[in-house]
Amino acid sequence: MVGKVTTIQKMSASRLPNIMGFSPWSTPNDELDITIRARKEGVHHYDIQVGEAADWGNEFEDQILRTASQRLGLKKLKLNYPEPYIYKDLLQASLDGGAMADDLVVNTDVANHIYVMNSGDSITLEGKGVLEAKLTRVAPKDVPDAYRGPIQLQGQMLCTGAQWGVIATLYQGVELYIYVYKADYEMQKKIIMACSDFERRVRDEDWYPAMSASEAADMKGDAPDDVEMDADDDLKERIERLAHIRTELKAYEALASDLQLDIMNAMGEANICHAGQYKITWPVRKVKAKPAQVKEIPAVEEHWARAKTLKLEEL
Numbered sequence: 001m002v003g004k005v006t007t008i009q010k011m012s013a014s015r016l017p018n019i020m021g022f023s024p025w026s027t028p029n030d031e032l033d034i035t036i037r038a039r040k041e042g043v044h045h046y047d048i049q050v051g052e053a054a055d056w057g058n059e060f061e062d063q064i065l066r067t068a069s070q071r072l073g074l075k076k077l078k079l080n081y082p083e084p085y086i087y088k089d090l091l092q093a094s095l096d097g098g099a100m101a102d103d104l105v106v107n108t109d110v111a112n113h114i115y116v117m118n119s120g121d122s123i124t125l126e127g128k129g130v131l132e133a134k135l136t137r138v139a140p141k142d143v144p145d146a147y148r149g150p151i152q153l154q155g156q157m158l159c160t161g162a163q164w165g166v167i168a169t170l171y172q173g174v175e176l177y178i179y180v181y182k183a184d185y186e187m188q189k190k191i192i193m194a195c196s197d198f199e200r201r202v203r204d205e206d207w208y209p210a211m212s213a214s215e216a217a218d219m220k221g222d223a224p225d226d227v228e229m230d231a232d233d234d235l236k237e238r239i240e241r242l243a244h245i246r247t248e249l250k251a252y253e254a255l256a257s258d259l260q261l262d263i264m265n266a267m268g269e270a271n272i273c274h275a276g277q278y279k280i281t282w283p284v285r286k287v288k289a290k291p292a293q294v295k296e297i298p299a300v301e302e303h304w305a306r307a308k309t310l311k312l313e314e315l
Contacts, residue, residue: 006084006092007044008034011195013093013155017147020194024147027215028198028208035202060170064133065097068168068178071114072106074099074129085159090195093159096133101125101164106180113177115142117150123180125164130156134169140177144169151191153181158188 006012011019011031018026034046062079069077081095108114108121116123132149144150149167157165167179201208210216231239263280267273273280 004045005082005094008038008046009044010035010092011090011198012084013091013152013159016091016155016191016194017151019198020151020190021211022146022151027211029210029215029219032198032201032207035198036205039202060135061096061133064135064168064170064176065131067176068131068133068166069097069099071112071176071178072125072166072180073104074101074125074166076100077131085156087159087192087195090192090199091155091159093156095130095156095160097131098160098162099129099131099166100127101129110142113140113175115177115179117143117179117181118184123164123182125180128160128162129164129166130160130162132156132165132167134167135173136169137172140169140171140175144177144179149179150181151187154184154187155191157181157183158191 006014015026015031017023018031019028021028038044038046065079066077076099078098079096081098084092084094086092104125106114106116106123106125108116130153132153134144134149136148144167148169153165153167157163163183165181165183167181169177169179171177200206207219210219263273264282267280267282271282271284273282
C-alpha cells in the first residue's frame with residue numbers, strides 16, 4: 001500500500017459513485033465544490049477524517065488482497081503502485097493491487113464466498129487485472145452496493161485497460177467475500193460521460209441540479225431582493241401538481257386528526273384496542289421530573305438564507 005497518489009483537482013475512480021448519484025455520503029455538488037476550491041487554492045489533497053474503519057481498511061489492505069489472490073489462483077500479485085493511471089485527462093485511478101491470470105476459469109462458489117458478477121456463473125481471466133480491497137462493518141452481501149467498489153473498479157479498468165477486476169471485501173472483520181468482474185463497456189461509457197460533464201462543470205462552475213431541498217437552498221444566492229420568472233409549460237405543470245398534492249395532504253391530515261380524536265374518545269380508559277387486523281395502542285409514558293433550565297442559544301450573525309420549503313399561493 002502507498003499513500004494517496006491521485007489529486008483532488010481531477011476526478012478519480014474512488015469518487016465516481018459520488019458524481020454518478022450512487023453515494024449516500026456525498027453528492028455530485030459536494031465533489032464539484034471540492035475540486036473547484038482545490039484548483040483555485042492549488043491544493044492536491046485535503047485532510048479529511050474518514051473514520052477508524054477506513055484506517056483499518058488501509059492497515060489490512062495488502063493482506064486482504066494476498067488472501068483473495070491465493071483463493072482465486074492469481075499470479076504475480078503486485079501491491080505497490082506509486083503513480084496513478086489516467087484516462088484522457090478526465091479520470092485518474094490509484095490501485096490497491098494488480099495480478100496476472102493465464103486462462104484462469106473462475107466459477108461462483110457460494111460456500112467460499114466467491115461470486116462471478118457478470119452474466120453467468122463463470123468467467124475466464126486472461127492477462128492483467130486490477131484488485132480493490134474493502135473493509136466494512138456492514139453485513140455481507142452477495143451483490144455489493146454500487147458505491148462499495150463496483151463503479152470504482154470499472155473506472156480502474158477503464159484507466160488501466162484491464163479486462164477483469166476483483167473486489168475483495170472483508171465484512172465485519174471475519175468474512176472475506178470475493179467479487180469478480182469483467183470490463184463493462186456500457187458502464188465505462190457512462191463513466192466517460194460523467195467525467196466529461198464533471199470536467200466541464202468544474203471549468204464553468206456550473207452546478208448540478210440539487211439532490212435535496214436543503215442542498216437547493218444552500219446553493220442559491222442569499223440576496224433579499226426578489227427575482228421573478230415566468231414558468232414554461234413543464235414547470236407550470238409541476239407547480240399545479242404540487243398545489244394539488246398539498247391540498248390533498250391538508251385534507252387527509254385534517255381527516256386523520258378528526259379520526260384519531262374520535263378513536264381516543266371511544267377508547268376511554270383503555271390504552272389498547274383490537275379491531276380486526278389492526279391493533280391500536282394509546283401509549284402511556286412516564287415523564288421524569290426535570291429541573292427548570294434556561295437553554296443557551298448560540299449567537300447568529302445577521303444574514304439572508306433561502307427557505308427549504310416553497311411557499312405556494314393561488315392567484
